[in-house]
Amino acid sequence: MWSAASWPVTLRTGSLVLRPIRHRDKAAWTALRRRNAPWLAPWEASNPDPNGFLPTYHQMVRSLTSQARAGSALPFLITEQGPGSRDARLVGQLTVSGITWGSAMSATLGYWVDSERAGRGIAPTAVALATDYCFGDLGLHRMEINIRPENRASLRVVEKLHFRDEGLRPRYLHIAGQWADHRSFALTAEEVPRGLLSPWLEGGTPRPG
Numbered sequence: 001m002w003s004a005a006s007w008p009v010t011l012r013t014g015s016l017v018l019r020p021i022r023h024r025d026k027a028a029w030t031a032l033r034r035r036n037a038p039w040l041a042p043w044e045a046s047n048p049d050p051n052g053f054l055p056t057y058h059q060m061v062r063s064l065t066s067q068a069r070a071g072s073a074l075p076f077l078i079t080e081q082g083p084g085s086r087d088a089r090l091v092g093q094l095t096v097s098g099i100t101w102g103s104a105m106s107a108t109l110g111y112w113v114d115s116e117r118a119g120r121g122i123a124p125t126a127v128a129l130a131t132d133y134c135f136g137d138l139g140l141h142r143m144e145i146n147i148r149p150e151n152r153a154s155l156r157v158v159e160k161l162h163f164r165d166e167g168l169r170p171r172y173l174h175i176a177g178q179w180a181d182h183r184s185f186a187l188t189a190e191e192v193p194r195g196l197l198s199p200w201l202e203g204g205t206p207r208p209g
Contacts, residue, residue: 001139002071002101011076011129013197016122017088018076018129021064025077026057028090032114039115041176043151048174064095073097074134078113078126091117094126096134096143105141107134111157123157128196131161135189142189146172146182158185161196 011018021029033040047054055063067073074096079088092113099107109130113123127145134140145163147154158165163185171179187196 002099006071006138007068007074009074009133011133013125013129013201015080015082016125016129017079017081018094018126019079019088020068021061021075021077021093023058023061025061025090029077029093030057032090036112036115040112043112043148043154044176046174046177048179067097071101072099074099074130076126076130078111078122080117080122090114091122092126094130096130099138099140105139106144107140107142108144108146110145111154118153123154124160124200125197127157128161128200131187132195132197135192136195140189142186144184144186146184148175148180149183155183161187161200163187164191 008020010020045054061075064073064075068075076094076096077090078092078094080091081088092111094109094111096107096109109127111123111126113126131143134143143163145158146169147158149155149168164187166184166186169182169184172182172184173180
């Protein structure tokens, strides 16, 4: 369950570390996003208001940190830390958002990974790690991920982890300048009694029970 001590939190498995996003990460985050602009552009959230704008980096961090302290989000950076190293390389971002308590006990998860590190199991490992924390430590019941039907790289992540396909949501989010369809995937805690991470790291794929 959520408490004042639930945030900040850092999650680790092997060399992969999920840690809170910080204001001082701006230079590294901006450089990574700039280098990955062509890779990420087709999937980027946009503002449907013609006169609207997206938040600056510091506005984003302030908003996400406020949500985290209130128990409605978990804003992580995905990093890799080599054996014996004190430095971690930024390779992506993962945010658990829309956390709802009470009778729902649910959340939505989104992520992106550096194109140079794609295909190395980073995204499914990060998703499994965060989902297990939400189910096991926070007591959430359901995790949802919404993906553009054309985004094959992201679809492979939920396929590997056996998230259940709940169908198409027409014009669900404003992406890259237009209202875009998404496919919705979800798991509940009862479907993965062993969690996601252990079966994934053991070389298998965690199948819902």
